[in-house]
Amino acid sequence: MSDPDFDxxxxxxxxxxxxxxxxxxxxxxxTWGSAPRPxxxxxxxxxxxxxxxxxxxxxxxxxxxxxxLEALEDxxxxxxxxxxxxxxxxxxxxxxxxxxxxxxxxxxxxxGPSRDLVADLAARRAKRESCxxxxxxxxxxxxxxxxxxxxxxxxxxxxxxxxxxxxxxxxESWFLGIHAAPLRMAVVGAVHIAQPxxxxxxxxxxxxxxxxxxxxxxxxxxFPDQRLTHDWPDRALADFGLDRRTAVVTxxxxxxxxxxxxxxxxxxxxxxLGSLGxxxxxxxxxxxxxxxxxxxxxxxxxxxxxxxxxGARSPAEIAISIMAQITERLRRPERGPGR
Numbered sequence: 001m002s003d004p005d006f007d008x009x010x011x012x013x014x015x016x017x018x019x020x021x022x023x024x025x026x027x028x029x030x031t032w033g034s035a036p037r038p039x040x041x042x043x044x045x046x047x048x049x050x051x052x053x054x055x056x057x058x059x060x061x062x063x064x065x066x067x068x069l070e071a072l073e074d075x076x077x078x079x080x081x082x083x084x085x086x087x088x089x090x091x092x093x094x095x096x097x098x099x100x101x102x103x104x105x106x107x108x109x110x111x112g113p114s115r116d117l118v119a120d121l122a123a124r125r126a127k128r129e130s131c132x133x134x135x136x137x138x139x140x141x142x143x144x145x146x147x148x149x150x151x152x153x154x155x156x157x158x159x160x161x162x163x164x165x166x167x168x169x170x171x172e173s174w175f176l177g178i179h180a181a182p183l184r185m186a187v188v189g190a191v192h193i194a195q196p197x198x199x200x201x202x203x204x205x206x207x208x209x210x211x212x213x214x215x216x217x218x219x220x221x222x223f224p225d226q227r228l229t230h231d232w233p234d235r236a237l238a239d240f241g242l243d244r245r246t247a248v249v250t251x252x253x254x255x256x257x258x259x260x261x262x263x264x265x266x267x268x269x270x271x272x273l274g275s276l277g278x279x280x281x282x283x284x285x286x287x288x289x290x291x292x293x294x295x296x297x298x299x300x301x302x303x304x305x306x307x308x309x310x311g312a313r314s315p316a317e318i319a320i321s322i323m324a325q326i327t328e329r330l331r332r333p334e335r336g337p338g339r
């Protein structure tokens with residue numbers, strides 16, 4: 001959901017319906033090889049053949065549109081499989097071909113989802129709520145689930161965290177379309193590393209905030225066009241809000257500043273918590289947290305020393321290592337501490 005102009009297919013489809021037209025949604029539900037678009041990508045099609053979004057680089061759209069228009073006539077959902085040839089793949093910027101499977105659903109007709117169900121999905125997205133559109137490809141049973149309504153258990157939780165749509169491993173008749181809230185990152189400490197890190201995080205699609213009560217450090221001159229706050233970290237993080245789509249990074253080395261942020265993060269469901277400091281510094285941090293009543297499992301959630309072990313030395317390289325580690329935790333949650 002990081003591109004607001006491109007990722008509004010349910011909303012666009014509802015607009016067409018409210019304008020008196022028919023609308024269908026086409027969703028990539030599986031890929032093999034070098035597929036042009038990832039699983040979960042969508043194309044909205046109106047009964048007048050208006051289009052929004054994409055399910056490929058252009059090589060199968062016309063065929064999908066034809067099927068969608070037929071679906072709007074007969075009310076039947078369709079599961080379409082296309083092979084993308086090497087020549088077609090090259091034309092849309094890929095090195096080699098692949099295969100994609102696409103679900104076509106006429107909204108409010110026959111086997112398709114009701115308008116109210118799609119409106120529920122759109123309303124949750126408008127409120128920046130992570131949610132799941134679950135559809136059974138055999139029975140056409142459907143649900144729109146809140147992220148914490150774990151009807152499908154840990155697999156669903158991991159899929160929401162990683163923003164990874166796909167078939168349910170335990171029962172592939174279910175497809176889970178993930179509509180995840182925007183990613184967010186709170187950086188505590190307006191130090192040199194924070195300067196490239198804030199820019200990199202923004203480029204990666206995160207809504208960011210920089211927290212540092214030391215006003216001389218967190219200044220617009222040092223961090224132009226960044227959201228800054230001089231509140232103490234526990235207060236700032238409470239206002240920012242912490243959830244499973246949020247990463248927290250502490251960079252000051254100062255327990256007075258870092259510890260309140262770490263304690264706040266450990267009391268939440270953030271998917272990543274990283275803290276700058278040597279092994280010696282972290283050992284002292286562990287002792288303080290243990291004395292404060294945190295368990296070994298709690299403390300193991302902290303990535304310290306922060307960042308992937310790539311031999312980073314400069315502030316920019318350290319920022320790269322932090323973004324790499326955050327990305328791994330996001331996209332491969334099964335590799336996280338205690339998993």
